[in-house]
Amino acid sequence: MELPPCYNENRLVLMVQEPAVIFSYWELSREQWESLRGEHFLFLRLYISASSGESASWREISLPPFTDNWYFRDVLPEQSYYAEIGYYGPEGEFYPLVRSNRVTTPRTRKVAGVARFLKADSPFQLTTGEDGEGVPEEGYSSADLWSRS
């Protein structure tokens, strides 16, 4: 049994690997390729979107032929990202063919805040201190142990 190389669909998907790395994979349908007729170079653009709703192009990759995935290895924690694949028109306009889902990278630091308690008889509030930058703990798991083999 073999898996199909593609599903003949347009799609572009982002996945968060870790706070600094986003993985993307994509596929363009046969009809999409036919409509391009090999006339255009394709680009993969990663956008960072601010909470205000505005977004800015963050990275742009000129896609080498036959690539179907890409790792962005320098993204920022606690940010929202999406991507597009498209090409440039003669006037320099970027025409996206497909747009991805949005992903949010995780926080890598500790944040102070007002403590709220649930189910307490007499609700009380305390504030956590400013601990500054936190370093994620090394993962100790079966993954590490098994890798000894």
Added chain:
Amino acid sequence: MPAGYLALVLHAHLPFVRHPEVPERLEERWFFEAVTECYIPLLEVLHGLDRDGVPFNLTISLSPPLLAMLADPLLQKRYLDHLEAMIRLGEAECRRTAGDRNFYPLAAMYLEKLNGVRRAYVDKYRGDLVAAFRKLWMTGKVELITTCATHGYLPLMQTREARKAQIGVGVDFFTRLFGRPPRGFWLPECGYAPGVEELLKEFGIRYFFVETHGLLNGNPLPLYGVFAPASCNNGVAVFGRDPESSRQVWDRHAGYPGDYYYREFYRDIGFDLDLEYLRPYLPGGVIRVDTGFKYYRITGPGSCKEPYLPDRARERAAEHAAHFLSRRQQQILRQGAGMGRPPLVVAPYDAELFGHWWYEGPQWIDFLCRKICFDQDIIEMITPSRYLSLYPDMQVVEPSLSSWGEGGYSRVWLNQDNDWIYRHLHRAEAVMVDLAALYPEAGGVLKRALNQAARELLLAQSSDWPFILKMGTAVEYARERLVEHIGRFNFLVQQLEKGPIDEETLREIEYRDNIFPHLDYRIFNRHRFPGRVTGGSDASLRILMLSWEYPPATVGGLARHVCDLSRALARLGDEVHVITGPVAGEGTYSLQQGVHVHRLLPGQLNAGDFLRWVEQFNEGAVELTGSVIERWGKPHLVHAHDWMVGAAGERLQVEYHLPLVATIHATEYGRNRGIHTALQRRIHEQEYRLVQEAGLVICCSEYMAEEISRLFAVGREKIRVLPNGVDPASLLAGREKEPDCRDLYHREPNIVFLGRLVPEKGVQVLLEAMPAILRQVSNARLLVAGRGPYGDYLQARVRELGLQDHVRFVGFVDDLGRNRLLEMARVAVFPSLYEPFGIVALEAMAAMVPVVIADTGGLAEIVEHGVDGYRVPAGRPDMLAHYITRVLLYPGLAVEMCRRARRKVLTLYDWQYIAGETRRVYRQALDSPEPSTEPLPSLPARTI
């Protein structure tokens, strides 16, 4: 009272390795070895502790695949065969080593242990280890919990439904086996992604675990760090892993299992002895594998190994238990200061570590439990459930994305060795979710095929496959399993879509992958939680719906919305009472398609002044509700639609202590692009009050959510976005035939616009785009349907641009006219500059017309660019022309989009789905604490 607590948690899991199609399969040995080396020794230790009256407490997570294998008759038989072969090997080893001072005692020890395992398995447990675990649970000393159906790694799944199925099927399977639901849940690989707690709660889960930084990077940083459980926003408790106790056991250098006196795992006679001798005990008689006969101790870092000394190793296990205990005591005394409650150390481990990798692990557990219970009184062992019952107060923290894998996130399960699997897994997820929506009530062979497809997807999602691909051992097996399960899934889907279903093949697949016999594919349905054994949130609700209009009285779209929603809720089993205005020809009470409709009397609404009329309406609604409650009982909550019924909603909330949910369909500010008159201000204030007083607010798009949050100064977390629904049947009237996207190949290049002719609908942008479109598609024609104050300007603009031959204004169209227009369209364009939702675009999608829309407001949220339509920046005629031209020139491209768009409307914008989601909002509102009685802050001035 002890100074602190230790919660020892063992997570037991193996992938589902059952191969009925062959007499013997190497990978089944993973399971056999774990039974011999881990599960039976653990059971023996725990039953021994219980027998000796040790008041220990321990939590064990049993994964559904492991449980399925433990309960499987075929594997039970095969295990016994395997065990007997190993006993024969033990006897051969005793003969072979006879007289050897070092090795004979070890061979004899292994033989004795194997005979002991056999006695326990056959005589004591009678082959039923699930019952043995159940018995431990009954003692109250061990708490059993479970994990995802196939140990799927949740953060890398794409859809909520896939996560829901992994959690729900796991909980259901466990509950069926043990006769009671688990209170806790082990997230596979401690993989937490925000939102998982909502699903856990749906299935009755009270607590789960996260890796240390999942809590410490939470919002806010918890006061007690990982030394006390926190509460997610929805009340589900979350326990953070203690890094120090983890390291002592796991650390590859300093951890206990690396002690030089412990048994060396990597020296096994399976690799050391002559193949001829071993042949009868090896898989297929040829493949060298671990046999479990390991005669050396770790000795040191080099390859030179000394013989194993079991008594010395046992002493070390006791010393390590004492060491672990003293460290926990120090830790607890250190942490406990200033906490105001005894700290809790949460120490979770993989159960397979103990006995398999760390041979002395079960002894260590035995020693540790006895020492804690008898040698000291600083620490007590505890289960999470007991801790929560003693200390129910928890700080509310939003945990952060995390896992316990290398790096702390998803690197182990997503990297260049295994990333290729996700394009298959994600597609299968999406297809399964759609199938569950498209076949809400399948029966017979169709149902079997859907259930089996769901099984194949779950089996493919096991976190073990990407893990093995990354680790580089048994890679071929993992690849084969992935290809098989996704392949079988794709095969079944193809048969479901194109038919007929080949029953013989289906039977063969069912026979091979027989896990979860009670699986119901509808768990993948977006709004259903079927076949659940655990319960609580499934009970039907009595809902009081307030709406000033209800069909047949319809002025705006509100009546239709409330009606469709109420009927869909009634179909879900809820008791819906609508309180609404009078209508000619209907009495004060009627039952309409399951919905109880209560109408005010016309005499109650006699004011000439609009605002006074609204007051009368609200007074009447409160009064009418009183008699409804007398007759039908108190509702669970009130759902008010728009400001006009806001006052009644607020009064009912206070008088009857009912949670209030409000839907804001549109705002006065948005409709008028500002507040300009005294009346508008009054309405605006009413909206503000309603939004403030409601426990939760529903609106139709993210865009509206932002607007409401900004205008009425409420937190975004109080607002829920639920789209409006479309009934595809309403788009059929007046058409010649049913929508079929292949018709696009034959249609004239008609571009259709439907909407009011006002500037914000953007028809002028479309006119500007026409010349560029005509340069490429010379016979293109634009049909503009609708009327409005901007019509004259647009007609003039057509003349100025010289487009008279290519643009036709067809005037106002009713539903039939709209349906006919859509039947002629090659593309529908909605170039709005402002649009809260955009139901017409959805109607076009339902009618299988490709859509090009402006990337604005709620409209933008409907279309996924390049997948089910095109989204163009608002006010850009050049971009608009580009995409319209693409759709006109490449019908093939458009056909695919239409298929996807239609499927989306049928599944996502289906009223039944929306009703299910609305119920979820009701549930959240019911769970929220009582609203505060403080006076409202005044309306922020800047919005007026």
